[in-house]
Amino acid sequence: xxxxxxxxxxxxxxxxxxxxxxxxxxxxxxxxxxxxxxxxxxxxxxxxxxxxxxxxxxxxxxxxxxxxxxxxxxxxxxxxxxxxxxxxxxxxxxxxxxxxxxxxxxxxxxxxx
Amino acid sequence: xxxxxxxxxxxxxxxxxxxxxxxxxxxxxxxxxxxxxxxxxxxxxxxxxxxxxxxxxxxxxxxxxxxxxxxxxxxxxxxxxxxxxxxxxxxxxxxxxxxxxxxxxxxxxxxxxxxxx
Numbered sequence: 001x002x003x004x005x006x007x008x009x010x011x012x013x014x015x016x017x018x019x020x021x022x023x024x025x026x027x028x029x030x031x032x033x034x035x036x037x038x039x040x041x042x043x044x045x046x047x048x049x050x051x052x053x054x055x056x057x058x059x060x061x062x063x064x065x066x067x068x069x070x071x072x073x074x075x076x077x078x079x080x081x082x083x084x085x086x087x088x089x090x091x092x093x094x095x096x097x098x099x100x101x102x103x104x105x106x107x108x109x110x111x112x113x
Numbered sequence: 114x115x116x117x118x119x120x121x122x123x124x125x126x127x128x129x130x131x132x133x134x135x136x137x138x139x140x141x142x143x144x145x146x147x148x149x150x151x152x153x154x155x156x157x158x159x160x161x162x163x164x165x166x167x168x169x170x171x172x173x174x175x176x177x178x179x180x181x182x183x184x185x186x187x188x189x190x191x192x193x194x195x196x197x198x199x200x201x202x203x204x205x206x207x208x209x210x211x212x213x214x215x216x217x218x219x220x221x222x223x224x225x226x227x228x229x230x
Contacts (some may be wrong), residue, residue: 002155004155008153042223043115043203043221043222043223043224044156044203044221045115045221046218046219046220049218055139087188088156088158092211092212099211099212100157100158100161100169100171100211101158101211101219102158103155103156105153105154105155106155
């Protein structure tokens with residue numbers, strides 16, 4: 001089982017709709033979760049982090065965390081063509097003193113005008 | 114710009130060459146990282162440095178040799194690479210190294226696109 005699993009896509013969403021990106025993780029002890037966006041040919045940039053169960057909203061982005069189900073998602077409301085990118089889920093896992101950030105393979109999102 | 118720069122941006126080398134990748138961060142961070150990103154594979158952590166001391170080597174082959182002379186600079190020395198080493202090599206930095214409850218953002222450089230012939 002992969003440590004962090006994402007559907008690689010591509011996920012196509014019409015402009016203005018809600019894009020829903022999902023991620024599952026294997027380490028039940030993980031506490032911090034991140035969503036990065038990576039445009040083609042560019043490096044990843046952090047868009048949100050979450051560490052408490054429930055929802056966290058930032059503008060058009062909402063991160064949702066369910067630790068019992070080991071599931072974290074990212075919702076993008078009012079999707080814009082500029083949101084077209086690969087979205088990387090990352091999870092901190094590991095034992096005390098040896099934690100590291102582990103990335104999923106990313107979901108490629110395309111917003112269609 | 115994230116405050117992390119990498120040079121060169123593109124590198125083509127033969128399997129017998131020796132080359133070095135350079136990373137510099139202008140953010141005053143204490144931790145620096147090397148990642149490898151191959152097509153259709155997750156970002157792979159290679160090395161971690163904290164206050165210029167190596168804290169993690171993620172089972173990376175010895176043909177990759179990191180060097181961190183100070184907290185702002187990180188190098189990756191390459192020698193006798195294989196074609197399967199062709200990838201995007203990303204440098205990142207964060208204020209401190211990862212902990213279980215860390216919310217420290219890792220800032221990535223633009224990467225070096227490496228092609229090994």
